[in-house]
Amino acid sequence: MNVIPLPRNDVRRVSARTLSEWDTNGVKRCLKRSFAVPKMSGLTDTERAGCKKILKLMSKGDLLSLSDTVTNKVIVVEDEREATHTILSFTKNAEEFLKRKKVQRDLIFKYLTKEGVVMPPNSEKHQLVKRTLLLWLPGKGMDDENCPAETDETNQGPTDTPSHSTNMKAEDGCDLLVLGQQFCQWFFQLLNSQNLSLGQPPQDWGPQHFWPDVKLRLLARAGSEQMEEFLGAELVSLRLQALTREERLILMPNLEPRGLRVLASPHGLVLVAVAGTIHRDSACLGIFEQIFGLIRSPLENKCWKIKFVNLKIRGQDAMEGTEIVAPALTYNSTELQLLCSS
Structure with a gap:
């Protein structure tokens, strides 16, 4: 690691634009590049890209303040671009970056959401840091994690497949809970990507993920109760x-x-029941419980499609003080067994 020293008598803050004027012997010289800082970063390309995305979520004031912190106020930056470059250059490793005070919990949570990583809304910062570091491990990005090349447990299949809902192993002995977790990660990442306010490109949502006769039952309770039913892949x-x-x-x-909870019938139906919270921007609006019935397509290898969806939504004013953080399923085993065998 080469750190550019300054002449002993020149004690001053150095602009990021003029730092490169000093060579390693302390002799001033002019370089053609207008912006150069010493390379001290130990970040991988994946970590660097992820850190850069998080920095883009930060306010200008916090960004400039963080630049001062990581350089001990030796480097003066003039704008966000210089601040970002300087922070990344002086960051020793990804964990150090994520644990900085200016890298707040909400920034990491928002970053993970944009990357399609589902985390409980009440997750603490250290949990989000751990999950982010896992995401940045070599071969552990979202594409590799959710779409493994040889062990497709949950993905959207090849892009040239006309219908590619979700690929999952359902052979005897399969861990159903893992299967359910992977299906939910795939489904909710896909559905949430349709929310344009998240600032990410929408993924390939459409009727191809459902059976033609799929049925949706939507029950909403927010003061009054409202039931909606839809039949057919396009409408659902x-x-x-x-x-x-x-x-x-x-x-x-x-x-x-x-x-x-995940159940499987002897006739090939896999039932996935999940509870969760509903948000708009930074506000938590209530909770939901959703049940999926999945059946494998006999014409497509490992391809599962959604046969039915039961979605129950409760707004905060209909919950009467119910805890809304990390909600639990209210369906009992008997109810789920009846749905699975019907």
Whole structure:
């Protein structure tokens, strides 16, 4: 690591634009590059890209303040671009960056949400840091994590496949809970990406993920109770998409054991039941419980499609003080067994 020393008699803060005028012997010289700082970063390319995305979520004031902190106020930056470059250059490792006070919990949570990583809304910062570091491990990005090349447990299949809902292993002995977790990660990442306020490109949502005769039952309780039913892949797809695109909702499932149950019938139906919270922007609006019936397509290898969806939504004013953080399923085993065998 080469640190550029300054002449002993020149004790001053150095602009990021003029730092490169001093060579390693302390002799002033002019370089053609207008912006150069010493390379001290130990970040991988993946970590650097992730840190840069988090910095873009930060206010200008916090960004400039963080630049002062990481350089001990030796480097003066003039704008966000210089601050970002300087912070990344002086960051020793990703964990150090994520644990900085200016890298607040909400920034990391928002970053993970944009990357499609589902975390409980009440997650503490150290949990978000750990999950982010896992995401940045080599071969552990979202594309690799959710779409492994050889062990597709949950993905959207090849892009040239006409219908590619979700690929999951359902052979005997499969861990159903893991299967359910991976399905929910795939489904809610896909659905939430339709919310344009998140600032990410919408993924390939559409009727291709459903059976033609799929049925959606939507029960909403917010003061009064309202029941809606939709039949057919096109209508079901559009109604679910409207939750995130038109109503700007974000559905965050609780993938802990209390919030997720998975059953399988001997006839090939896999039932996934999950509870979670509903958000719009930074406000938590209530909770939901959603049950999916999944059946494998005999014409497409490992391809599962959604046969039915039961979605129950409760707004905060209909909950009467019920805890809304990391909600648990209220369906009992008998109710789920009846749905699975019907």
